[in-house]
Amino acid sequence: MRQVPATSAAPAADTRDKADRARGRCGHAPAGPVRPKVVLTEVNDTVRDAGGGTPPPDGVPAIELAAATKRFRTPSGGVYTALRDLDLRVEPGEFCAVVGPTGCGKSTTLSLVSGLEAPTAGQALIHGKPVTGIDPRVGFMFQTDAVFPWRSVLDNVAAGPRFRGMGKREAIDKARDWLRRVGLSGFEDRLPHQLSGGMRKRVALAQTLINEPEILMMDEPFSALDVQTRQIVQNELLGLWEMTRPAVVFVTHDLEEAIALADKVVVLTVGPGTVKDTFTVDLPRPRRVQEIRMQPRFVQLYERIWTCLRDEVELAYARSAGTAPADGGVALEKAGSASGPAGEGQH
Amino acid sequence: MAAETLTRPGPADTDEATAARAARSRRRNRRLLILGAQVLIVVVVIGGWQLGAERGWLDKFTYGSPSGVVSQLKTWFSQGTATGSIWHNIAVTMQETVLGFLIGTVAGVVLGILLGRFRALADVAAPFIKAGNSIPRVVLGSIFIMWFGLGPSGKVALAVVLVFFSVFFNAFQGTREVDRNFIANARILGASEWRVTTQVVLPSAMTWIVASLHAAFGFALIGAIVGEVLGAQAGLGQLIEQAQENFNANGVYAGIIIIAALALIAEFLITRFEMRVLRWRPSELSGDAAGL
Ligand SMILES: Nc1ncnc2c1ncn2[C@@H]1O[C@H](COP(=O)(O)OP(=O)(O)O)[C@@H](O)[C@H]1O
Numbered sequence: 277m278r279q280v281p282a283t284s285a286a287p288a289a290d291t292r293d294k295a296d297r298a299r300g301r302c303g304h305a306p307a308g309p310v311r312p313k314v315v316l317t318e319v320n321d322t323v324r325d326a327g328g329g330t331p332p333p334d335g336v337p338a339i340e341l342a343a344a345t346k347r348f349r350t351p352s353g354g355v356y357t358a359l360r361d362l363d364l365r366v367e368p369g370e371f372c373a374v375v376g377p378t379g380c381g382k383s384t385t386l387s388l389v390s391g392l393e394a395p396t397a398g399q400a401l402i403h404g405k406p407v408t409g410i411d412p413r414v415g416f417m418f419q420t421d422a423v424f425p426w427r428s429v430l431d432n433v434a435a436g437p438r439f440r441g442m443g444k445r446e447a448i449d450k451a452r453d454w455l456r457r458v459g460l461s462g463f464e465d466r467l468p469h470q471l472s473g474g475m476r477k478r479v480a481l482a483q484t485l486i487n488e489p490e491i492l493m494m495d496e497p498f499s500a501l502d503v504q505t506r507q508i509v510q511n512e513l514l515g516l517w518e519m520t521r522p523a524v525v526f527v528t529h530d531l532e533e534a535i536a537l538a539d540k541v542v543v544l545t546v547g548p549g550t551v552k553d554t555f556t557v558d559l560p561r562p563r564r565v566q567e568i569r570m571q572p573r574f575v576q577l578y579e580r581i582w583t584c585l586r587d588e589v590e591l592a593y594a595r596s597a598g599t600a601p602a603d604g605g606v607a608l609e610k611a612g613s614a615s616g617p618a619g620e621g622q623h
Numbered sequence: 624m625a626a627e628t629l630t631r632p633g634p635a636d637t638d639e640a641t642a643a644r645a646a647r648s649r650r651r652n653r654r655l656l657i658l659g660a661q662v663l664i665v666v667v668v669i670g671g672w673q674l675g676a677e678r679g680w681l682d683k684f685t686y687g688s689p690s691g692v693v694s695q696l697k698t699w700f701s702q703g704t705a706t707g708s709i710w711h712n713i714a715v716t717m718q719e720t721v722l723g724f725l726i727g728t729v730a731g732v733v734l735g736i737l738l739g740r741f742r743a744l745a746d747v748a749a750p751f752i753k754a755g756n757s758i759p760r761v762v763l764g765s766i767f768i769m770w771f772g773l774g775p776s777g778k779v780a781l782a783v784v785l786v787f788f789s790v791f792f793n794a795f796q797g798t799r800e801v802d803r804n805f806i807a808n809a810r811i812l813g814a815s816e817w818r819v820t821t822q823v824v825l826p827s828a829m830t831w832i833v834a835s836l837h838a839a840f841g842f843a844l845i846g847a848i849v850g851e852v853l854g855a856q857a858g859l860g861q862l863i864e865q866a867q868e869n870f871n872a873n874g875v876y877a878g879i880i881i882i883a884a885l886a887l888i889a890e891f892l893i894t895r896f897e898m899r900v901l902r903w904r905p906s907e908l909s910g911d912a913a914g915l
């Protein structure tokens with residue numbers, strides 16, 4: 277267990293704050309009026325917090341979530357807090373992986389940055405400007421197939437430029453070029469259902485990257501693939517990323533994938549999600565995901581991050597298995613009654 | 624056939640080609656059997672009807688006879704009807720039907736998608752749609768005759784109303800069921816709301832919309848014919864109505880046969896259209912392949 281900072285800080289706003297402390301969070305920012313912009317981590321010789329040092333010269337991160345909170349209304353009329361006081365910084369060109377147990381708010385995080393959803397409190401910023409809607413600089417690769425099944429592969433990849441007003445011929449040429457880059461030349465006229473899962477993912481990748489996003493959101497994009505295919509597509513992603521170097525937030529529940537791909541790994545707490553800790557991955561690039569797993573440094577990082585993640589995963593599992601109520605934190609705290617399985621209720 | 628399948632020796636290492644051939648021949652036998660049964664039914668019914676009419680078991684005056692129907696059809700196609708040539712009557716009915724079908728479909732799709740996309744609009748419109756849908760359509764036929772007179776517009780209006788509701792509900796439901804990921808993806812890729820609607824929602828909801836078109840064309844035909852029966856200057860419904868007034872049973876049946884033939888042709892065309900617009904659906908393709 278890592279250092280537990282400032283347990284004596286401002287009184288908890290709700291029972292969950294206390295619960296979090298009871299679990300001994302790794303990088304807890306106290307809920308006071310003065311909030312550190314950066315999640316401070318205990319620094320040791322090998323693991324540094326990427327955002328914790330002096331900011332880069334221009335100082336403006338590509339992506340920033342500042343104390344972002346997102347609440348949803350539940351069908352039963354209650355309120356469910358999916359994210360609470362989440363701070364996240366991703367520098368231009370940085371590849372950031374976000375890991376956390378199921379339902380902790382990873383997808384919600386991405387939807388805040390992409391402008392698909394607005395934060396209930398706090399801010400989402402792109403290049404220092406608040407997100408007010410869908411930003412043309414953002415690309416998003418979804419967890420489930422979002423490739424349009426009624427369009428051919430070529431038309432799918434050309435969709436972005438066409439939507440953005442590019443002429444048909446030009447868009448088609450560009451799409452052909454991108455299909456070549458993802459190794460799908462010759463499949464232009466196929467329909468998505470005529471492709472394998474890995475090929476469909478490559479179509480989705482080309483469809484997203486053709487818009488040349490500066491900010492790239494990826495929501496467990498490869499989770500549906502078998503291990504071999506996944507590794508191939510991961511390598512391809514790294515190759516394509518190196519070319520244009522967008523700032524990436526890559527959500528995954530696969531810690532190996534996170535370390536293999538990213539410059540930094542952010543661990544979220546079990547819902548409501550907030551940053552538990554941030555780890556810098558100082559593995560050299562270019563990387564080949566199959567080989568990097570064997571490196572001692574990789575294993576070392578894996579163990580360290582897993583230690584941090586394990587508690588959250590176990591707690592999430594306990595909740596879903598019914599050994600703890602949905603408001604698991606409250607159970608640990610033995611304080612206040614949860615207002616229902618939907619969570620927060622009207623605290 | 625079941626017995627045959629059971630008694631056939633089935634060693635585990637049966638050659639695939641043999642198995643495929645056996646399956647094919649079983650399928651062919653089955654199809655022949657079904658076709659044979661169908662022909663038998665037609666022969667029994669029509670033959671029985673003809674026989675009954677000739678022997679006097681069935682009152683020819685009330686029930687007509689197949690030969691009478693055939694000769695009525697011959698008369699219509701060679702000498703025409705009281706209201707002009709048979710082709711003219713067919714054309715009038717089809718014009719009303721197709722026009723009603725098209726207008727009703729477009730209106731149903733547009734309104735269905737609009738209300739499906741905008742929750743507030745749907746909430747506002749819900750009671751009116753429900754009220755409109757609860758009115759028995761035949762009553763509207765009388766109203767439309769008052770409004771539009773005996774010309775084709777009243778029939779078109781009745782067909783439109785019938786088609787509209789059947790298409791509207793499907794378009795609405797189809798819009799509601801569109802995968803939210805597709806919409807989010809299109810919006811992130813840069814699509815305007817209009818583009819999202821026309822290029823994501825419409826193709827997605829097409830499965831639902833097309834499913835309603837089969838029934839919708841039938842409704843359009845009903846609208847036109849009922850309108851004509853209620854009062855018209857020409858058309859198949861009016862022919863049937865006249866035949867009925869003259870106690871010409873054969874005329875009624877002949878009219879029904881022409882309408883049935885038209886409906887079958889339309890059904891064939893709609894199925895073609897369906898296969899074309901839903902070509903991208905995997906189930907559609909594999910379903911066809913399995914049927915062959
Ligand atoms: N639109 C929504 N309405 C209500 N609850 C939601 C909505 N979206 C997400 N949630 C809830 O918020 C929590 C976090 O969701 P999500 O971000 O999808 O988790 P993850 O991606 O980490 O699995 C979940 O418990 C989910 O049920």
Ligand SMILES: [Mg+2]
Nearest residue numbers: 382383419495
């Ligand atoms: Mg998710």
